[in-house]
Amino acid sequence: MLVWSGDLLAQSPVNESLRAKKVEYFFQIQSGALVGCNSCGDGKQVSFTSSFSNGVKIGRKLRVGAGFGFDSYFNWNLLPVFGMASWDLIGKKNVLFVDLSFGNAIAGWRPEAIDEYGYTDSRYGNMYGYSIGYRIKYEQMRIAIGVGQKTQFVTSYYEYPTYYWRNNNYVMGEPGRKEIKNEINRLAVWLSIGWK
Amino acid sequence: MERLTTIGIRAAYLLFIIVFSFTATDCSDKCEETNYFVYYEPVYATSAEIKAAVKLEAPKQMSQLGRIYYKDGYLFINEAGEGIHIIDNRNPASPIQKSFLNIPGNFDLAIRGNTLYADSYVDLVAFDITDINAVKEVNRIERLFNNYTALGLMVSSDKGILTEWKKVESVHVQTTECNTIYQTWGGIFYQSGIAMSSDRAAFLSTKAAIAPGGSQTGIGGSMARFTINGNYLYGLDGGNLDIVEVTEQTSPIARNEIPLMWDVETLFPYRDKLFVGSRTGMWILDLQAPAQPVVLSQYSHLRSCDPVVVEDNYAYVTLRSGTECEGFTNQLEVIDITDLKNPNLLKVYPMTNPHGLGIDQGTLFICDGEDGLKAYDAKDVMKISDNLLAHYKNIKAIDVIPYQQVAMVIAENGIYQYDYSDIKNIKLLSQMPIVNH
Numbered sequence: 033m034l035v036w037s038g039d040l041l042a043q044s045p046v047n048e049s050l051r052a053k054k055v056e057y058f059f060q061i062q063s064g065a066l067v068g069c070n071s072c073g074d075g076k077q078v079s080f081t082s083s084f085s086n087g088v089k090i091g092r093k094l095r096v097g098a099g100f101g102f103d104s105y106f107n108w109n110l111l112p113v114f115g116m117a118s119w120d121l122i123g124k125k126n127v128l129f130v131d132l133s134f135g136n137a138i139a140g141w142r143p144e145a146i147d148e149y150g151y152t153d154s155r156y157g158n159m160y161g162y163s164i165g166y167r168i169k170y171e172q173m174r175i176a177i178g179v180g181q182k183t184q185f186v187t188s189y190y191e192y193p194t195y196y197w198r199n200n201n202y203v204m205g206e207p208g209r210k211e212i213k214n215e216i217n218r219l220a221v222w223l224s225i226g227w228k
Numbered sequence: 229m230e231r232l233t234t235i236g237i238r239a240a241y242l243l244f245i246i247v248f249s250f251t252a253t254d255c256s257d258k259c260e261e262t263n264y265f266v267y268y269e270p271v272y273a274t275s276a277e278i279k280a281a282v283k284l285e286a287p288k289q290m291s292q293l294g295r296i297y298y299k300d301g302y303l304f305i306n307e308a309g310e311g312i313h314i315i316d317n318r319n320p321a322s323p324i325q326k327s328f329l330n331i332p333g334n335f336d337l338a339i340r341g342n343t344l345y346a347d348s349y350v351d352l353v354a355f356d357i358t359d360i361n362a363v364k365e366v367n368r369i370e371r372l373f374n375n376y377t378a379l380g381l382m383v384s385s386d387k388g389i390l391t392e393w394k395k396v397e398s399v400h401v402q403t404t405e406c407n408t409i410y411q412t413w414g415g416i417f418y419q420s421g422i423a424m425s426s427d428r429a430a431f432l433s434t435k436a437a438i439a440p441g442g443s444q445t446g447i448g449g450s451m452a453r454f455t456i457n458g459n460y461l462y463g464l465d466g467g468n469l470d471i472v473e474v475t476e477q478t479s480p481i482a483r484n485e486i487p488l489m490w491d492v493e494t495l496f497p498y499r500d501k502l503f504v505g506s507r508t509g510m511w512i513l514d515l516q517a518p519a520q521p522v523v524l525s526q527y528s529h530l531r532s533c534d535p536v537v538v539e540d541n542y543a544y545v546t547l548r549s550g551t552e553c554e555g556f557t558n559q560l561e562v563i564d565i566t567d568l569k570n571p572n573l574l575k576v577y578p579m580t581n582p583h584g585l586g587i588d589q590g591t592l593f594i595c596d597g598e599d600g601l602k603a604y605d606a607k608d609v610m611k612i613s614d615n616l617l618a619h620y621k622n623i624k625a626i627d628v629i630p631y632q633q634v635a636m637v638i639a640e641n642g643i644y645q646y647d648y649s650d651i652k653n654i655k656l657l658s659q660m661p662i663v664n665h
Binding site: 050055064067068070181208209210211212213215216217218219 | 255257258259260261262263264265374404406
């Protein structure tokens with residue numbers, strides 16, 4: 033049985049087990065930084081991440097939902113959609129929690145400044161992440177900070193001109209092909225604000 | 229006090245998890261690179277193995293024809309890279325395949341008297357054809373064509389004679405630093421072979437790859453790389469001109485090698501001059517001292533493939549575009565060579581995609597690619613396009629030899645012969661089919 037608001041239950045003589053099954057809607061807007069490196073010899077890179085997610089809070093500790101976001105990885109800007117779940121570890125009003133997310137980048141583009149020789153296209157793949165956070169309750173509002181890991185897969189395709197030697201000349205043939213499967217790993221540090 | 233303890237435990241828990249997250253998190257990228265390419269490895273043979281394969285065999289199906297040569301009623305037609313078809317053409321209306329002279333690495337030929345000269349990779353081989361049924365090798369100049377390359381590799385090297393490219397398909401997977409760019413361009417790897425994409429490899433003709441520069445179908449006419457003038461054979465060897473004395477027909481002697489230009493393609497002798505077609509122009513060489521040709525002049529044109537023929541005071545050059553020719557021009561140029569030191573462009577006629585051409589007593593034949601074979605009355609060089617005698621659109625003509633009222637035409641699907649004794653009524657005499665692979 034889904035109950036939209038906890039107010040009804042609050043006015044009823046309910047026991048603890050029924051309260052635990054209370055389901056409430058929530059949403060949150062998250063923004064933060066992705067820290068990591070593509071070319072690690074050049075030092076860490078810091079890029080931007082944000083998302084909007086919403087779902088339901090089931091009982092006192094579990095939240096499940098879905099969302100979409102924007103993640104920048106310098107070579108790619110991606111729009112992932114994902115499902116998420118979180119579990120409150122400690123606390124009642126302000127809580128320590130962990131969350132997991134899994135999804136797929138449905139669209140993306142490369143910054144115009146990236147001009148890589150031979151690059152033709154990219155296919156954006158799965159993403160997953162996990163993090164731990166601390167959520168502060170202020171009436172219906174929730175503010176949280178967290179830290180975790182985010183992994184995104186991107187496959188890039190390249191074509192290079194092929195030449196062969198004929199009649200004292202290099203003659204262009206069909207291009208050679210290369211694909212690179214990138215597993216992009218980032219430390220995610222974020223702040224979120226939401227309702228419930 | 230209890231509350232402070234609880235807060236302390238929570239703070240320690242949080243701190244632990246944050247520290248753990250920072251240390252356990254791998255925040256660097258991983259990359260796996262996959263390259264798809266076909267690798268061609270050069271295959272070498274010894275000179276002895278190549279020599280052992282030279283022999284006269286039963287006639288075989290024609291498929292990829294190269295040069296054609298006409299001598300005393302017989303057609304000698306090169307099968308690219310394999311040898312020479314010998315055809316009894318004394319009755320052009322009914323040619324008969326007599327035999328096949330197997331010569332590995334053969335792309336060109338020329339005949340003087342009863343001696344046929346043919347290349348075999350880097351060697352020049354002389355055959356006695358006195359008895360057409362018992363053609364036999366009588367002499368050989370080894371490694372005459374020492375500038376001969378195939379796909380960028382020298383055909384002759386310490387490893388032997390490069391005779392074939394062996395196809396090796398490969399997919400290469402490696403874990404890389406993500407910032408490292410490996411370029412899989414199919415460039416030439418001179419020491420070990422050539423890499424190219426699978427798509428490209430599907431169209432690579434290993435036979436064509438081993439052909440010397442400028443090799444397409446030719447005749448002892450407009451597209452030949454061998455030619456004989458007087459007692460000397462002239463052959464293109466890369467960008468050089470090899471000069472071989474054949475006064476004693478069965479004992480050819482290499483006399484000289486002079487550098488010309490890297491893009492030379494065809495030779496056409498006329499009187500005591502040698503006209504050399506290159507992709508950027510036409511060279512006129514004086515052969516009064518046959519072993520020491522002297523460059524008289526050079527006529528430049530747009531970059532293009534350009535066979536040349538000459539009659540009287542005019543040189544006829546066709547320019548064509550295409551992958552190998554690079555240019556964008558398709559035309560016939562008539563050049564006044566009255567002053568050999570100062571050739572002068574007289575007239576330009578647009579064409580479709582002209583290849584070989586031939587001229588005999590004012591009748592000009594042009595193989596115009598997809599547009600077929602065209603015959604013109606070229607007695608008035610300023611009005612050639614106005615005097616079209618015949619146009620055969622149904623054949624993709626590549627080269628032609630007009631000789632004694634018979635035009636022998638190589639086309640993609642066969643060898644055609646036309647009787648032009650009556651230039652106003654040119655008639656097809658015969659057709660020999662080619663099996664295209």
